Structure formats: structure tokens, C-alpha cells
Amino acid sequence: MATSSSPATPGPEDPGAPGCVIALDVGGTGMKGAVLDRDMRPVETVHRPTPRADGPRAVLDAIADTLIDLNRSATGHGLPVRHVGLAVPGIVDDRLQRAVWSANLGWRGLPLASLLQERTGLPVTLGHDVRAGGVAECALGAARGAQDVLFVAIGTGIAAALVCDGRPIRAAGYAGELGHIAVGSEALACACGGSGCLETVASAAAVATAYTARSGRPVSGAADVAALTAQGDPVAREVWTRAATGLAQALATVTTLLAPELIVLGGGLAEAGPLLLDPVRAGLEEHLTFQRRPSVVQAELGDRAACLGAGLAAWQAVGHTTPAARTGVPVR
Template sequence: MIALDVGGTSMKGALFDREMKPLGRLRRATPRRHGPVAVIAEIVAAVHALNEQAAGYGASVRRVGVVVPGIVDEVDERAIYSANIGWENLALGSMLQEATGLPVSLGHDVRAGGAAELRLGAARNARDVLFMPIGTGISAALFCDGRPVRGLGHAGELGHMSVEPGGELCACSARGCLETLASAVAITAAYGARSGRGVDGAAAVAALLTHGDPDAQAVWDRAVDALATALAAVTTCPAALLRPRTHRARQWPGPGGRSASGSSSRPPHGAAHLPAASRTGPERTGRRGRVPGRGADGLAGGGRHNKQETTHAIDTY
């Protein structure tokens, strides 16, 4: 089996035998600056390279699993939208299957990572889990009673929650998204702009904290504040994560306002902006007009969808 995780900066692949023992690994840069066509070509090349590794072991690949960022329809295996890579509404699963000649399953990168943590990692004994890795972009996977919440592919787009209304322009064409403050790319760029010195990624900014660098501290504090604001919204307002089409939503308990180190933070400055925080994804006002299912003010309950559609949007797993 081949597994390939396509990120905004790099793609990481592995070849596994029937006992799930890794036989080979691969890492390549994601050429997102050259557009979606170049990224797809690199995915195909990575799959071919891993398939060649399998042939070297005298093995045949039975299945390829590819996970990608953004909004993903896992049922139809379509890449609906990715702000970081730039594709929209691609039948990516079938495209990759045709290009590689191998059976391909397409999934969402963070939901796949969350499922792995739930089954094999830190969340093994938990049933209700929020998994949020931070990389080129920011997304989350929510599991309720052990089942993933998909929300028609939109659930978990936490990186496009507005935490600083009127803030910096995001790749999704909105302003003040969490990704513009707390993603690895944003942290790197913010440090360079503030200090006038280039650094090799967010890890380098984190390393400078141990040396008392005041610019690194200021950038890091701003990122942690943004993350605390988003997590407070998620844990107190499920609508911010599930993106429902009415105010009807499930609720679950959870801590709010925690910093990256686990210590309590001050009340997030954006906690009062929950209506703005609930506008997630590429369809939000400002890029494509009024969000489907919302009123003229952009809030839920626009009245365009019936009760059955609303229940499906919230309760689809």
C-alpha cells in the first residue's frame, strides 16, 4: 500500500507491506507556487516513485491513499477547495487513478491524521477529540463519540475562522483568518517583517525564543493569542467549527482559552466576535457573495434550505 500526505509545503509518502510495516519513504517539495497542475503532476510522480520501490521488493501495490488539505468531499473523492494549493472542484481521486493506473482513495489530510491519533496515538482512549496540527495552513478534525464530523467536507476549516476582523488578507480572500496569524508560514513572515531578518521557518522563530529574542516573543505571543481565540470559539460555540446552516447544533464540553504550553491564557480578545468567527471557508462573504444558507448579514439562518438539508449538513459523519 502507498500512503501520500500532500501538504502546502511538502508531500510525505510511505510504502507499507500487508502487516503495515514501512518498506520505504519519500519526501518532496509541493510546487504550489507553480499552480495546481504542477502539484498534481508531482503527486503522480511521487506515487510512481513509491510504486517503483515496491517493484524493487517484488511486491505489487494494491491500494494508494492520498490525503490533501482544504475542503474535501471524501464520498465523491473530490478536492473542493484549497486556499494554499489553489485548486477548486477537482475530481482528484479519479484523476490520480487514471494517471497512475492504480486504485486511489482520496481523503482529507487532517481528518486522516486525527483518525490515526484516535486509533493509534495520543487519543486512543478518548471518544470526543479535536485534533489540530499547525503547518503551512491550519485545519482541525473533530470526532464526536469516536466518529468524524465531516459537515459536507467543510467541518474543521478552523484556519479560515476570523480572529482579527479587518486584519491581514488571507489566501481565501477574507481578512483576519487564523492562518494569517498562527500558521507556520505566517509566523515566519511576521518575524521577517518585524525584525528585518530572514529565518528558515517557524521552528527557527521558536528556537529564538530560548535566546530572549524580543521580536520572536512578540510574533509568538500574537500567534498564541490567535490560537486561543479560535479554540475558545470552538469549545464554546460548536457552530464555529461545524458550519451549520441554521442555529441548531450539537454541543460538547471542552476547555477554553489555553495557550500552546497548556497554561491558562487571558480571555481571548476575539471571543466577542463569534458571528465573524462562524464564517468559514471559501464561500464566505467578500469572495463569492452571500454565504449559502445565511441571511444578508452573513449569519446562519438565511432560510434558503429546508429542515432536512439543515439536519444533513450538521449530522453528516
């Protein structure tokens, strides 16, 4: 797909050549980058803020600068960069290599891969952050060896990656919008323009907002509400139960339609571990009758998942199957 004009960068026709890839996960608040060797070991890592407040052009500049800096680091280690894997939020069309839409970053119809190739001289493969995270959990994390997986990232918003029969489902970038399944009866307004979406009760942002609205006490985030729930705070327990109940309801819908053998919960809210997993498991069991019971487990790769998934995509783009990816699902 993408080729480089840089003579220092071996082309995709030479899968056995030495070198490394650059992986970059661009989020609404920060960017996580890495130079990864052929065995997916990080040679260099970088964390930088995403200058979202300065507009889409500033974000694009920051991504290009970060890729150029990581390329320089790789060269310093004697490793030619074979390919770049980039993961971004929103709606991402993998086939057209375009960032179709991102509410967070202000993109609409942006040919991000080709723009960055022009800026950096490096070949770039674009992907979606949550799908990249799901692929990484399948290759390197909690879903190793599984063929039917639902990976759910619960952070400021909620999105999911679906793997069925060992293949990720994309649907031009629109698949996996779990956060916008309608749950419950409260019908709170959602940022998507709809109402009653899972995201309005179970995202980390919704949990924190609901606690403050009901108790009058400010919290710094959902982790505070989790801690208060564990301590027995009645308002926190109510808010937490509502989130877990909504999640279980949405997961029951997915289980009935796609029958995942494994549901992997990731993102900030899943850091609560059994405090979230136990009521979600119990709620899911209440909804199911004949369906195959999925195991519900916590993600293993934490906030590195999307960056590692971008790295796997970059290696796959040049025809190299990393040792870890041999047990996982195909990236593309």
C-alpha cells in the same frame, strides 16, 4: 467504491488477502509516500518535491509517477498493492472523491481519485491531509483511545480535524477551518479574503512575517522566532504571545461548541512544545467557565501523520482493520 483493472491487485471483496497499501501525502512543497504492510509498518518510503510552480498538470503527473514507482517497489518486495490512500490539502469532498479547491496546488473541482485510477490502474481513495492526520493521531498517536478530539495542524496555514463521539466530521470537506475563525481586534487581511482570521496571527508564516515586520530582522521561519522567544527577545515574545493568545481564543470557541476531551496540536509551530502549549493552556483556561476542560497535548506523529492516515484509509477501503486502527476512530 473504487475497483482496479489490474489482475495483480486483489479486489476489495477479499479482505483477508495478503499485500500492502500505498499511502501518499501531497503538500504544497513536498510529497511523502510509503508502502505499508498489514500492520502499518513501512516497507518503503519516499520523499519528493511537489512541482507546484509548474502548474496543476505537473503536480498530477508527479503524483501518478510516484504511485507507479511505489507500486513497482511493492511488487519487488513480493507484495501486491491492495489500494492507494491519497491525502491532499484544501477542500476535499471525501464522498464524491474530488479535490474541490486548493489554493496551494491550483485545483478546482478535480476528480482526483478517478483520474489517478485511470493513470495507474490502482484503486485510489482520496482524503484531506489534516483530517487524515487527525485520524492517524487517534489510531496511532497522541489521541489513542479518545472519542472527542480536535487535531490542529499549525503550519503555513492552520486547519483542524474534528472527531466527535468517535466520528470524524466532514461536511462535504468544509469542516475544520479553524484558521478562519476571527480572533483579536487587529483585523489583518487574510488570504481567504476575510480579515482578522486566526491564520493572520498564529500560522507559522504569520509569526515569521510579524517578527520581521516589527524588528526589521529577517528570520528563516517560525522556528527562529520560537528560539528567540525562548532567549527572551522582547519582539519575539510579543509576536509569540499574540499567536498563543489567538490560538487560545479560537480553541475556547471550539471547546464551547464541541467539547473535545483532547486538543492535539501538530504542525511546525507545535514543534516548539511547552513554549507554545503552556501559554495556550493558560489562555484557554482564562476563557472557560463551566465547559469540560480539554487536555492540550502535542502531536506524536509529526510530519508522518497525514501519510499514515492515508494508509489507514486505504486499508479500511479493502475491509482490513489494522491492529492500530482497532483502537482509533473510523477513517470514513
